[in-house]
Amino acid sequence: MSYTHNVSLTHSASQVNTFLPPISILGVGRTVYAPQPGTAITELVYHAVQAALNDAGLTMRDVDTRVTASVDLWDGLTASNVAITEVVGAVMQPEARVAGDGLLAACHAVTSICAGAYRTVLVVAHCKATMSDPRALSNWTFDPIYQQPLDLDDFSAAALQASVLGSLAPPSHAPLADGAAAIILSTAAAPLTIRGMGWALDEHYLGDRDLTDSIALRAAAQRAFALAGIADAKRELECVEISDHFDYQRALWARALGLDDFPKLNMSGGLGRGAPPFVAGLDCLIEIVLRLRETPGLGLAHGCWGPAGQGQAVMVVGR
Amino acid sequence: MRRAAIIGTGQTKHAKAHDDMNQAELVRQAATRALSDAGITFREVDAVVLANMELFEGRALPEMWVGAGAGGYLKPAIKIATGGTSGTSAAIAGYHQCASGLFDIVLVVGWEKHSEGATQTGMAMVDPLWDRNVASGAVGNFALSISQYVAERGVTPAQAAKVAVKARRNAAKNPYAHLQIPDLTVEQVLRSPMLADPVHRLDMCPQSDGACALVYAAQGVAEKLCAQPAWVRAAVTRHDQPYIGDLDRRLVTMRTLRDAARAAYHQVGIVEPRKQIDVAEIYEPVSYAELAWYEALGFCAEGKAGELIDEGVTEMNGELPVNPSGGVLSSNPVGASGVLRVAEAAMQVMGRAGAHQIADARVALATGYGVYAWSDVMILSADT
Numbered sequence: 001m002s003y004t005h006n007v008s009l010t011h012s013a014s015q016v017n018t019f020l021p022p023i024s025i026l027g028v029g030r031t032v033y034a035p036q037p038g039t040a041i042t043e044l045v046y047h048a049v050q051a052a053l054n055d056a057g058l059t060m061r062d063v064d065t066r067v068t069a070s071v072d073l074w075d076g077l078t079a080s081n082v083a084i085t086e087v088v089g090a091v092m093q094p095e096a097r098v099a100g101d102g103l104l105a106a107c108h109a110v111t112s113i114c115a116g117a118y119r120t121v122l123v124v125a126h127c128k129a130t131m132s133d134p135r136a137l138s139n140w141t142f143d144p145i146y147q148q149p150l151d152l153d154d155f156s157a158a159a160l161q162a163s164v165l166g167s168l169a170p171p172s173h174a175p176l177a178d179g180a181a182a183i184i185l186s187t188a189a190a191p192l193t194i195r196g197m198g199w200a201l202d203e204h205y206l207g208d209r210d211l212t213d214s215i216a217l218r219a220a221a222q223r224a225f226a227l228a229g230i231a232d233a234k235r236e237l238e239c240v241e242i243s244d245h246f247d248y249q250r251a252l253w254a255r256a257l258g259l260d261d262f263p264k265l266n267m268s269g270g271l272g273r274g275a276p277p278f279v280a281g282l283d284c285l286i287e288i289v290l291r292l293r294e295t296p297g298l299g300l301a302h303g304c305w306g307p308a309g310q311g312q313a314v315m316v317v318g319r
Numbered sequence: 320m321r322r323a324a325i326i327g328t329g330q331t332k333h334a335k336a337h338d339d340m341n342q343a344e345l346v347r348q349a350a351t352r353a354l355s356d357a358g359i360t361f362r363e364v365d366a367v368v369l370a371n372m373e374l375f376e377g378r379a380l381p382e383m384w385v386g387a388g389a390g391g392y393l394k395p396a397i398k399i400a401t402g403g404t405s406g407t408s409a410a411i412a413g414y415h416q417c418a419s420g421l422f423d424i425v426l427v428v429g430w431e432k433h434s435e436g437a438t439q440t441g442m443a444m445v446d447p448l449w450d451r452n453v454a455s456g457a458v459g460n461f462a463l464s465i466s467q468y469v470a471e472r473g474v475t476p477a478q479a480a481k482v483a484v485k486a487r488r489n490a491a492k493n494p495y496a497h498l499q500i501p502d503l504t505v506e507q508v509l510r511s512p513m514l515a516d517p518v519h520r521l522d523m524c525p526q527s528d529g530a531c532a533l534v535y536a537a538q539g540v541a542e543k544l545c546a547q548p549a550w551v552r553a554a555v556t557r558h559d560q561p562y563i564g565d566l567d568r569r570l571v572t573m574r575t576l577r578d579a580a581r582a583a584y585h586q587v588g589i590v591e592p593r594k595q596i597d598v599a600e601i602y603e604p605v606s607y608a609e610l611a612w613y614e615a616l617g618f619c620a621e622g623k624a625g626e627l628i629d630e631g632v633t634e635m636n637g638e639l640p641v642n643p644s645g646g647v648l649s650s651n652p653v654g655a656s657g658v659l660r661v662a663e664a665a666m667q668v669m670g671r672a673g674a675h676q677i678a679d680a681r682v683a684l685a686t687g688y689g690v691y692a693w694s695d696v697m698i699l700s701a702d703t
Binding site: 017021065071072073077078079081082083085086090091093094095096097098100104107108110111112115116117137140142144199200201202204215216219220305306307310311 | 320372383384394416422556
């Protein structure tokens with residue numbers, strides 16, 4: 001099945017920028033991704049943030065604001081960034097918190113830098129997936145009228161998506177682990193810069209969606225590629241890390257990105273490396289940063305969240 | 320980097336229970352009203368920012384279901400959640416996205432449907448090691464801080480009650496307000512049941528179902544769509560310690576609000592807030608907090624908030640009207656409450672506040688309050 005994807009992302013009155021101002025990635029940091037029952041969220045985030053500051057050669061004093069990503073129900077905390085206020089340096093300082101994947105938080109951080117509001121932004125995501133009950137909690141993501149009563153959750157939605165793609169075997173899920181990731185964005189000049197980004201929400205009702213495709217990811221990628229000036233993604237990208245929370249998603253997301261059979265896809269091994277939900281997209285960005293430090297070029301990081309990838313985000317980085 | 324302005328606002332009627340609309344429909348109604356006020360449709364919206372406190376309804380990532388109500392389908396949509404400041408933080412996030420040069424039009428929608436959840440349970444889901452053992456939700460936590468504030472600053476229960484009376488009287492002029500009590504008296508407030516000393520029930524905000532939306536447009540677009548846009552002149556956020564026991568003298572100093580307001584005033588060139596601000600929409604979850612905020616915002620000297628309300632300075636016809644909409648004390652759908660403060664401030668600047676319009680309002684202040692003492696401050700102005 002194929003759709004005509006004519007997604008209008010900007011309207012006609014447009015003075016909208018066609019490229020991003022120079023915004024650098026100064027540092028990255030992350031914890032190990034493994035079950036860590038003895039380590040509190042606060043500690044996980046502390047270690048990721050300190051690693052990112054050390055990597056950037058900065059101290060917390062150099063950070064103007066922070067954008068954090070976490071999900072209340074998964075943390076069992078209301079306004080779950082209360083657990084990390086001190087370790088992200090937000091005491092008497094600004095912070096915005098995004099409910100969703102850390103790559104979405106990074107996208108929002110870029111807009112606040114473009115707005116001239118801040119120069120240096122710390123982006124942090126955390127999740128203790130082993131402390132949560134992802135099956136029960138993701139059931140509460142579905143609308144309470146039609147889908148939640150069907151006992152749908154992230155896993156059964158993925159099984160449905162895998163089945164329409166032709167696989168009747170239950171899809172294999174990346175290992176659920178605990179961890180945090182952090183990244184520092186800045187207007188200060190550095191070799192690695194953000195070239196493009198995009199994010200979009202897909203249809204919520206699975207029955208109304210073409211589950212064999214992701215038009216939300218196509219929309220996000222279209223905008224990211226336009227900002228980055230990429231005409232032929234397969235030829236121009238050096239490396240790509242996508243969030244394959246389930247095994248079948250690797251090919252599905254790659255196709256929506258126009259990157260079928262791309263040779264340097266998920267050189268990290270993909271989410272088999274253990275990056276937990278909501279951390280995964282930001283960790284894909286970290287993987288791209290580490291790779292581009294070795295090999296110059298353009299890299300793409302992808303994150304998704306929600307049922308069968310309803311939320312999609314893409315960021316293009318270059319050196 | 321571009322300037323950005325609010326060019327439209329919309330809200331639902333706020334009520335104890337909206338059995339007639341689900342969460343997505345509440346959001347839809349507020350969003351379509353805001354777009355209609357701005358004279359545009361969902362088609363023109365480039366990005367969407369949502370605000371909601373999902374644990375109050377017990378949902379995970381509710382924007383997945385509700386996002387379509389805000390026209391979020393295939394658009395860049397994001398949800399901000401920072402406790403009580405969710406709405407103001409989303410308003411600031413939407414402003415940043417619009418000012419970024421990446422989007423011309425950004426729609427911000429906040430909502431809450433307390434009637435479908437367990438708000439007190441949600442509020443008790445705090446730090447599991449220390450605070451959860453003493454978590455008493457908003458009322459108990461405020462009572463602790465208010466006792467300290469009253470002891471140090473000498474405000475009286477009757478002065479606090481006057482704030483509660485003012486809010487509900489103003490709300491009677493606002494068709495969307497939840498608690499509209501035009502003839503409420505100080506005596507009635509003081510006779511209402513004691514929730515936690517010294518907080519009476521009528522000193523406290525209600526729990527409401529409702530949604531509120533606002534439309535930002537970037538410079539170059541805003542002037543074409545709106546005769547008098549409400550330009551964003553400052554947007555400042557301050558968070559604070561996460562443990563209630565570490566926030567000694569919270570309401571007395573209200574250091575986040577004080578610091579955020581000073582930073583915002585500095586950006587706009589405000590040195591005499593009482594004279595230079597025409598109207599304020601502040602996030603006062605409890606009557607005493609409004610008095611404490613007067614001091615933190617520099618409307619009066621420390622210890623003089625009681626006199627300010629006694630002298631009627633913050634009444635509709637006073638020198639600096641505070642919360643002509645009725646404020647949080649009259650309508651409190653938490654995820655929307657911060658958006659409401661900003662929207663109401665914008666309505667004043669745009670001259671679209673109807674019966675609760677303050678004449679010649681050109682500079683408006685909006686604040687957000689959340690978690691233990693987090694603050695957002697925005698200043699809107701008729702001038703770019």
